[in-house]
Amino acid sequence: MSSPRGPKACGGGAADRPIHVLAVDDSSVDRAVIARLLRSSKYRVTTVDSGKKALELLGLEPNVNMIITDYWMPEMTGYELLKIVKESSELREIPVVIMSSENVPNRINRCLEEGAEDFLLKPVRPSDVARLCNRMR
Amino acid sequence: MSLMALREQLNGLVNSMFLEGLLDDQFEQLQMLQDESSPGFIAELITLFCGDSERILAELTKLLDQAVVDYQKVDAFVHQLKGSSSSVGAQHVKLACVQFRQFCEEHNKEGLKGIYFFRCLRALNVVKHEYYLLRGKFDTMLQLEQRIQAYESKQQI
Numbered sequence: 001m002s003s004p005r006g007p008k009a010c011g012g013g014a015a016d017r018p019i020h021v022l023a024v025d026d027s028s029v030d031r032a033v034i035a036r037l038l039r040s041s042k043y044r045v046t047t048v049d050s051g052k053k054a055l056e057l058l059g060l061e062p063n064v065n066m067i068i069t070d071y072w073m074p075e076m077t078g079y080e081l082l083k084i085v086k087e088s089s090e091l092r093e094i095p096v097v098i099m100s101s102e103n104v105p106n107r108i109n110r111c112l113e114e115g116a117e118d119f120l121l122k123p124v125r126p127s128d129v130a131r132l133c134n135r136m137r
Numbered sequence: 138m139s140l141m142a143l144r145e146q147l148n149g150l151v152n153s154m155f156l157e158g159l160l161d162d163q164f165e166q167l168q169m170l171q172d173e174s175s176p177g178f179i180a181e182l183i184t185l186f187c188g189d190s191e192r193i194l195a196e197l198t199k200l201l202d203q204a205v206v207d208y209q210k211v212d213a214f215v216h217q218l219k220g221s222s223s224s225v226g227a228q229h230v231k232l233a234c235v236q237f238r239q240f241c242e243e244h245n246k247e248g249l250k251g252i253y254f255f256r257c258l259r260a261l262n263v264v265k266h267e268y269y270l271l272r273g274k275f276d277t278m279l280q281l282e283q284r285i286q287a288y289e290s291k292q293q294i
Contacts, residue, residue, distance in 0.1 A: 027189070027217065027220060027221055027224070028185050028188075028189060029182065029185050029186050029189055029220075029221035029224050029225060030220065030221065030224050032178075032181060032182050032185055033167065033182065033224050033225070036167075036170050036175060036178055036182075037170065039174075039175070040170050040172070040174075040175075072216075101216075101219070101220045101223060122220065122223065122224060123163045123223050123224045123226070124224075125163070125166050126166060126169075126170070
Protein backbone atom coordinates (compact mmCIF):
# COMPACT_ATOMS: atom_id res chain seq x y z
CA MET A 1 0.00 0.00 0.00
CA SER A 2 2.53 2.59 -1.09
CA SER A 3 1.67 6.12 -2.08
CA PRO A 4 2.74 7.34 -5.50
CA ARG A 5 3.82 10.55 -3.82
CA GLY A 6 7.07 10.80 -1.87
CA PRO A 7 7.38 11.07 1.92
CA LYS A 8 7.22 14.86 1.74
CA ALA A 9 3.65 14.70 0.53
CA CYS A 10 2.53 12.71 3.53
CA GLY A 11 0.32 15.42 4.89
CA GLY A 12 -2.71 14.92 2.63
CA GLY A 13 -5.63 13.46 4.54
CA ALA A 14 -8.58 11.43 3.28
CA ALA A 15 -10.56 14.37 1.90
CA ASP A 16 -7.33 16.23 1.23
CA ARG A 17 -7.69 17.94 4.57
CA PRO A 18 -4.21 18.27 6.05
CA ILE A 19 -3.48 15.72 8.72
CA HIS A 20 -3.59 17.37 12.12
CA VAL A 21 -1.00 16.42 14.70
CA LEU A 22 -1.13 17.53 18.31
CA ALA A 23 2.37 17.82 19.77
CA VAL A 24 2.77 17.93 23.55
CA ASP A 25 6.07 18.93 25.16
CA ASP A 26 6.99 21.16 28.08
CA SER A 27 10.24 22.23 26.38
CA SER A 28 9.84 25.23 24.08
CA VAL A 29 12.90 24.16 22.11
CA ASP A 30 11.55 20.66 21.53
CA ARG A 31 8.14 22.04 20.56
CA ALA A 32 9.78 24.23 17.93
CA VAL A 33 11.76 21.27 16.57
CA ILE A 34 8.88 18.80 16.44
CA ALA A 35 6.56 21.42 14.91
CA ARG A 36 9.05 22.22 12.16
CA LEU A 37 9.71 18.55 11.46
CA LEU A 38 6.00 17.82 11.15
CA ARG A 39 5.19 20.95 9.15
CA SER A 40 7.91 20.24 6.63
CA SER A 41 6.05 17.00 5.96
CA LYS A 42 2.95 19.09 5.33
CA TYR A 43 1.09 18.19 8.51
CA ARG A 44 -1.00 20.74 10.29
CA VAL A 45 0.49 21.05 13.81
CA THR A 46 -0.82 22.36 17.11
CA THR A 47 1.63 22.47 20.01
CA VAL A 48 0.79 22.59 23.70
CA ASP A 49 3.07 22.51 26.72
CA SER A 50 1.18 20.12 29.00
CA GLY A 51 -1.00 17.03 29.10
CA LYS A 52 -3.76 19.07 30.70
CA LYS A 53 -3.80 21.52 27.77
CA ALA A 54 -3.70 18.62 25.35
CA LEU A 55 -6.87 17.17 26.90
CA GLU A 56 -8.56 20.58 26.82
CA LEU A 57 -7.80 20.90 23.14
CA LEU A 58 -8.92 17.35 22.39
CA GLY A 59 -12.21 18.15 24.07
CA LEU A 60 -12.76 21.09 21.72
CA GLU A 61 -11.16 19.86 18.54
CA PRO A 62 -12.15 16.40 17.45
CA ASN A 63 -10.13 16.33 14.25
CA VAL A 64 -6.76 15.26 15.58
CA ASN A 65 -5.14 12.48 13.59
CA MET A 66 -2.22 11.83 15.89
CA ILE A 67 -0.90 12.84 19.29
CA ILE A 68 2.84 13.00 19.77
CA THR A 69 3.90 13.60 23.34
CA ASP A 70 7.02 13.88 25.44
CA TYR A 71 7.23 11.31 28.22
CA TRP A 72 8.69 13.36 31.05
CA MET A 73 6.51 16.35 31.83
CA PRO A 74 5.67 17.94 35.17
CA GLU A 75 2.14 17.33 36.50
CA MET A 76 1.08 14.82 33.85
CA THR A 77 3.52 12.51 32.10
CA GLY A 78 3.11 11.41 28.51
CA TYR A 79 2.31 7.93 29.83
CA GLU A 80 -0.54 9.30 31.94
CA LEU A 81 -1.85 11.23 28.95
CA LEU A 82 -1.65 8.06 26.87
CA LYS A 83 -3.68 6.13 29.44
CA ILE A 84 -6.37 8.79 29.59
CA VAL A 85 -6.64 8.89 25.81
CA LYS A 86 -6.84 5.11 25.48
CA GLU A 87 -9.45 4.88 28.23
CA SER A 88 -11.68 7.48 26.58
CA SER A 89 -14.28 6.25 24.13
CA GLU A 90 -14.05 9.44 22.07
CA LEU A 91 -10.28 9.60 21.92
CA ARG A 92 -9.01 6.03 22.00
CA GLU A 93 -8.77 5.68 18.22
CA ILE A 94 -6.22 8.48 17.98
CA PRO A 95 -2.72 7.04 17.63
CA VAL A 96 -0.36 8.25 20.35
CA VAL A 97 3.39 8.43 19.90
CA ILE A 98 5.68 8.91 22.89
CA MET A 99 9.03 10.77 22.73
CA SER A 100 11.75 10.49 25.31
CA SER A 101 15.38 11.47 25.69
CA GLU A 102 16.04 8.33 27.72
CA ASN A 103 16.26 4.81 26.39
CA VAL A 104 14.58 2.86 29.18
CA PRO A 105 13.29 -0.51 27.90
CA ASN A 106 10.73 -0.89 30.73
CA ARG A 107 9.33 2.51 29.98
CA ILE A 108 9.13 1.79 26.28
CA ASN A 109 7.39 -1.54 26.86
CA ARG A 110 4.92 -0.07 29.31
CA CYS A 111 3.95 2.59 26.80
CA LEU A 112 3.58 0.14 23.96
CA GLU A 113 1.51 -2.16 26.18
CA GLU A 114 -0.74 0.74 27.08
CA GLY A 115 -1.41 1.24 23.39
CA ALA A 116 1.23 3.69 22.18
CA GLU A 117 1.71 3.55 18.46
CA ASP A 118 5.42 4.13 18.57
CA PHE A 119 8.19 5.36 20.81
CA LEU A 120 10.72 7.88 19.51
CA LEU A 121 14.07 8.59 21.10
CA LYS A 122 15.05 12.22 21.22
CA PRO A 123 16.57 14.12 19.50
CA VAL A 124 13.80 13.61 16.96
CA ARG A 125 14.89 13.74 13.34
CA PRO A 126 13.27 13.79 9.90
CA SER A 127 13.59 10.01 9.50
CA ASP A 128 11.56 9.49 12.70
CA VAL A 129 8.76 11.66 11.36
CA ALA A 130 8.82 9.87 8.02
CA ARG A 131 8.26 6.63 9.92
CA LEU A 132 5.02 7.96 11.38
CA CYS A 133 3.51 8.67 8.00
CA ASN A 134 1.56 5.45 7.78
CA ARG A 135 0.38 5.48 11.38
CA MET A 136 -1.94 8.43 11.13
CA ARG A 137 -5.61 7.85 11.69
CA MET B 138 31.11 43.55 2.41
CA SER B 139 29.71 41.78 -0.63
CA LEU B 140 26.94 39.22 -0.39
CA MET B 141 29.31 36.47 -1.46
CA ALA B 142 31.83 37.44 1.19
CA LEU B 143 29.11 37.43 3.84
CA ARG B 144 27.97 33.97 2.77
CA GLU B 145 31.55 32.71 2.87
CA GLN B 146 32.00 34.10 6.34
CA LEU B 147 28.81 32.45 7.57
CA ASN B 148 29.67 29.10 6.01
CA GLY B 149 33.19 29.31 7.43
CA LEU B 150 31.83 30.00 10.90
CA VAL B 151 29.30 27.19 10.83
CA ASN B 152 31.83 24.72 9.41
CA SER B 153 34.33 25.56 12.11
CA MET B 154 31.65 24.99 14.72
CA PHE B 155 31.02 21.53 13.30
CA LEU B 156 34.73 20.76 13.13
CA GLU B 157 35.32 21.83 16.71
CA GLY B 158 32.37 19.75 17.87
CA LEU B 159 30.34 22.69 19.16
CA LEU B 160 27.58 21.53 16.86
CA ASP B 161 26.74 18.01 15.81
CA ASP B 162 24.75 16.23 13.17
CA GLN B 163 21.42 17.17 14.77
CA PHE B 164 22.06 20.85 13.95
CA GLU B 165 22.85 19.90 10.38
CA GLN B 166 19.54 18.06 10.11
CA LEU B 167 17.71 21.09 11.48
CA GLN B 168 19.45 23.43 9.01
CA MET B 169 18.02 21.39 6.19
CA LEU B 170 14.52 22.06 7.50
CA GLN B 171 14.87 25.80 6.95
CA ASP B 172 13.42 26.79 3.62
CA GLU B 173 11.29 29.44 1.91
CA SER B 174 8.27 28.46 3.97
CA SER B 175 10.17 28.91 7.23
CA PRO B 176 13.15 31.22 6.59
CA GLY B 177 13.51 32.17 10.26
CA PHE B 178 13.45 28.66 11.72
CA ILE B 179 17.09 28.42 12.79
CA ALA B 180 17.09 31.95 14.19
CA GLU B 181 13.91 31.23 16.17
CA LEU B 182 15.29 27.95 17.45
CA ILE B 183 18.58 29.50 18.54
CA THR B 184 16.73 32.31 20.30
CA LEU B 185 14.49 29.83 22.14
CA PHE B 186 17.46 27.69 23.10
CA CYS B 187 19.46 30.63 24.43
CA GLY B 188 16.56 32.03 26.44
CA ASP B 189 15.80 28.64 27.90
CA SER B 190 19.46 27.88 28.69
CA GLU B 191 20.08 31.16 30.45
CA ARG B 192 16.99 30.71 32.56
CA ILE B 193 18.15 27.23 33.57
CA LEU B 194 21.73 28.36 34.29
CA ALA B 195 20.38 31.11 36.55
CA GLU B 196 18.25 28.56 38.44
CA LEU B 197 21.21 26.20 38.80
CA THR B 198 23.41 28.96 40.14
CA LYS B 199 20.76 29.81 42.72
CA LEU B 200 20.27 26.18 43.72
CA LEU B 201 23.98 25.54 44.25
CA ASP B 202 24.16 28.72 46.30
CA GLN B 203 21.77 27.41 48.95
CA ALA B 204 23.00 26.33 52.38
CA VAL B 205 21.41 22.94 51.75
CA VAL B 206 21.54 21.98 48.11
CA ASP B 207 18.49 20.25 46.61
CA TYR B 208 20.25 17.89 44.21
CA GLN B 209 17.01 16.53 42.85
CA LYS B 210 16.05 19.95 41.58
CA VAL B 211 19.57 20.47 40.28
CA ASP B 212 19.38 17.20 38.38
CA ALA B 213 15.95 18.05 36.96
CA PHE B 214 17.24 21.33 35.54
CA VAL B 215 20.40 19.79 34.14
CA HIS B 216 18.25 17.11 32.54
CA GLN B 217 16.18 19.85 30.87
CA LEU B 218 19.26 21.62 29.56
CA LYS B 219 20.72 18.35 28.34
CA GLY B 220 17.48 17.71 26.48
CA SER B 221 17.29 21.03 24.72
CA SER B 222 20.99 21.12 23.85
CA SER B 223 20.65 17.65 22.40
CA SER B 224 17.60 18.71 20.37
CA VAL B 225 19.40 21.65 18.75
CA GLY B 226 22.70 19.83 18.28
CA ALA B 227 24.71 21.80 20.84
CA GLN B 228 27.13 18.94 21.42
CA HIS B 229 29.63 20.40 23.89
CA VAL B 230 26.88 21.84 26.06
CA LYS B 231 25.12 18.48 26.04
CA LEU B 232 28.29 16.61 27.02
CA ALA B 233 28.98 19.08 29.82
CA CYS B 234 25.45 18.41 31.11
CA VAL B 235 26.03 14.64 31.01
CA GLN B 236 29.18 15.13 33.09
CA PHE B 237 27.32 17.39 35.51
CA ARG B 238 24.58 14.81 36.04
CA GLN B 239 27.16 12.17 36.85
CA PHE B 240 28.53 14.37 39.60
CA CYS B 241 25.01 14.98 40.89
CA GLU B 242 24.45 11.24 41.16
CA GLU B 243 27.77 10.70 42.90
CA HIS B 244 26.81 13.19 45.52
CA ASN B 245 24.32 10.68 46.87
CA LYS B 246 27.14 8.45 48.02
CA GLU B 247 28.21 8.67 51.63
CA GLY B 248 31.16 10.64 52.87
CA LEU B 249 33.16 13.59 51.56
CA LYS B 250 30.06 15.47 50.43
CA GLY B 251 32.08 18.65 50.32
CA ILE B 252 34.15 17.35 47.45
CA TYR B 253 31.11 16.33 45.47
CA PHE B 254 29.60 19.74 45.94
CA PHE B 255 32.80 21.29 44.67
CA ARG B 256 32.76 19.03 41.63
CA CYS B 257 29.14 19.98 40.91
CA LEU B 258 30.04 23.64 41.13
CA ARG B 259 32.92 23.10 38.77
CA ALA B 260 30.71 21.07 36.44
CA LEU B 261 28.24 23.96 36.36
CA ASN B 262 31.06 26.31 35.41
CA VAL B 263 32.03 24.02 32.56
CA VAL B 264 28.44 24.04 31.28
CA LYS B 265 28.36 27.83 31.52
CA HIS B 266 31.66 28.12 29.73
CA GLU B 267 30.51 25.89 26.88
CA TYR B 268 27.17 27.61 26.66
CA TYR B 269 28.56 31.16 26.48
CA LEU B 270 31.18 30.09 23.97
CA LEU B 271 28.41 28.70 21.79
CA ARG B 272 26.20 31.69 22.32
CA GLY B 273 28.88 34.09 21.12
CA LYS B 274 29.14 32.16 17.88
CA PHE B 275 25.37 31.86 17.53
CA ASP B 276 25.14 35.65 17.91
CA THR B 277 27.64 36.14 15.09
CA MET B 278 25.80 33.53 13.00
CA LEU B 279 22.48 35.30 13.40
CA GLN B 280 23.96 38.71 12.64
CA LEU B 281 25.51 37.40 9.45
CA GLU B 282 22.23 35.72 8.48
CA GLN B 283 20.35 38.94 9.03
CA ARG B 284 22.78 40.91 6.88
CA ILE B 285 22.58 38.30 4.14
CA GLN B 286 18.78 38.31 4.21
CA ALA B 287 18.72 42.12 4.09
CA TYR B 288 21.01 42.03 1.06
CA GLU B 289 18.90 39.38 -0.63
CA SER B 290 15.63 41.22 -0.12
CA LYS B 291 17.19 44.43 -1.46
CA GLN B 292 18.31 42.58 -4.56
CA GLN B 293 14.76 41.42 -5.22
CA ILE B 294 13.41 44.95 -5.35
